[in-house]
């Protein structure tokens with residue numbers, strides 16, 4: 051997998067180098083910068099900024115179609131944060147989405163319906179202890195893609211590896227999905 055190399059930002063220091071730090075969420079290496087992070091998808095500031103750039107790239111170019119939902123799902127499950135009502139629901143619904151899209155191969159519209167159906171009964175979701183490692187691919191690898199085709203391919207691999215990282219909870223996710231009444235089993 052491509053290393054982090056696509057750095058062309060204002061964070062480059064006087065010596066021409068960028069300090070990279072490891073994101074405590076996904077484990078990827080990102081520029082050490084000042085900046086905001088998400089309220090409950092806990093990450094380093096550089097990781098959050100990189101995710102924003104990846105989303106911007108996808109939203110402004112139709113060649114990235116097909117990467118959108120998988121990107122959002124993969125990022126969310128790699129950054130579960132701490133137990134809270136919002137983080138529990140976020141991780142559960144994005145794992146359900148990955149299950150639908152990757153294991154069942156459903157169309158995006160069907161996955162969206164499945165997530166909506168599952169979201170109607172949030173009380174059955176519980177905090178799932180996050181895996182120790184989140185898989186070898188992070189949003190840094192997606193950011194480093196040089197073409198739209200490469201970007202979309204890396205997003206698919208990223209989503210698969212993020213889903214695999216949560217293997218200890220696959221049965222829980224599948225059961226949760228089943229009981230949501232989504233007719234795709």
Ligand SMILES: [Zn+2]
Nearest residue numbers: 073075076097
């Ligand atoms: Zn991260």
